[in-house]
Amino acid sequence: xxxxxxxxxxxxxxxxxxxxxxxxxxxxxxxxxxxxxxxxxxxxxxxxxxxxxxxxxxxxxxxxxxxxxxxxxxxxxxxxxxxxxxxxxxxxxxxxxxxxxxxxxxxxxxxxxxxx
Amino acid sequence: xxxxxxxxxxxxxxxxxxxxxxxxxxxxxxxxxxxxxxxxxxxxxxxxxxxxxxxxxxxxxxxxxxxxxxxxxxxxxxxxxxxxxxxxxxxxxxxxxxxxxxxxxxxxxxxxxx
Numbered sequence: 001x002x003x004x005x006x007x008x009x010x011x012x013x014x015x016x017x018x019x020x021x022x023x024x025x026x027x028x029x030x031x032x033x034x035x036x037x038x039x040x041x042x043x044x045x046x047x048x049x050x051x052x053x054x055x056x057x058x059x060x061x062x063x064x065x066x067x068x069x070x071x072x073x074x075x076x077x078x079x080x081x082x083x084x085x086x087x088x089x090x091x092x093x094x095x096x097x098x099x100x101x102x103x104x105x106x107x108x109x110x111x112x113x114x115x116x
Numbered sequence: 117x118x119x120x121x122x123x124x125x126x127x128x129x130x131x132x133x134x135x136x137x138x139x140x141x142x143x144x145x146x147x148x149x150x151x152x153x154x155x156x157x158x159x160x161x162x163x164x165x166x167x168x169x170x171x172x173x174x175x176x177x178x179x180x181x182x183x184x185x186x187x188x189x190x191x192x193x194x195x196x197x198x199x200x201x202x203x204x205x206x207x208x209x210x211x212x213x214x215x216x217x218x219x220x221x222x223x224x225x226x227x228x229x230x
Contacts, residue, residue, distance in 0.1 A: 001163070031216060041222075042207065042220045042221065042222050042223050043161075043207070043218075043220045045217060045218075090159055092161065094161075096216060104149075104151055104163055104166045105163070105218060106163060107153075107160060107161035107162075107163075108160070109158070109159060109160040110159040110160055110161070112159060
């Protein structure tokens with residue numbers, strides 16, 4: 001399976017600032033996704049990162065708050081903008097490898113964000 | 117609508133006991149896929165297993181086994197002779213045939229005491 005690296009692994013940020021999380025995959029993948037996991041909760045899909053075009057956002061998430069870039073098939077970034085304490089979560093990058101019709105996702109180690 | 121229910125919020129057992137984590141799902145798709153993931157305290161999500169709806173054969177992998185029952189819409193996960201390293205949150209997830217979105221259960225926190 002693909003090896004997925006996320007940076008930073010954790011950070012503590014001040015309210016009102018923005019943070020960009022990077023996701024690097026060691027092979028080309030067709031589909032990349034960003035998830036949020038609030039403390040003690042399950043995973044919520046933020047968006048699908050599309051290579052060469054705008055990301056597709058899920059209900060409740062908007063581009064102004066969570067801009068996403070995907071310049072190529074191995075890299076994506078998620079920015080959490082104008083942060084508030086409610087944004088404290090683990091943010092996870094996940095990928096679906098080419099040719100896998102069954103669709104299991106593989107995940108990075110996550111970026112644990114605390115907003116003060 | 118699709119839904120995954122993990123009714124057990126938290127389970128605590130003593131090491132070497134067997135433990136079963138329940139997962140019940142709802143879907144109208146005739147073809148679908150079920151998954152289990154493990155999330156240890158470090159936070160990463162580790163893929164454990166995928167089961168296709170047309171394959172009801174149960175699976176065993178070492179101390180782990182999975183029981184897929186379409187008749188009861190359940191996909192339960194059993195750990196035999198549990199170990200402290202099994203302590204984690206375990207998520208069950210469902211994907212229908214129409215898109216790649218995973219529907220996640222709420223997770224079961226498993227605590228294995230030495």
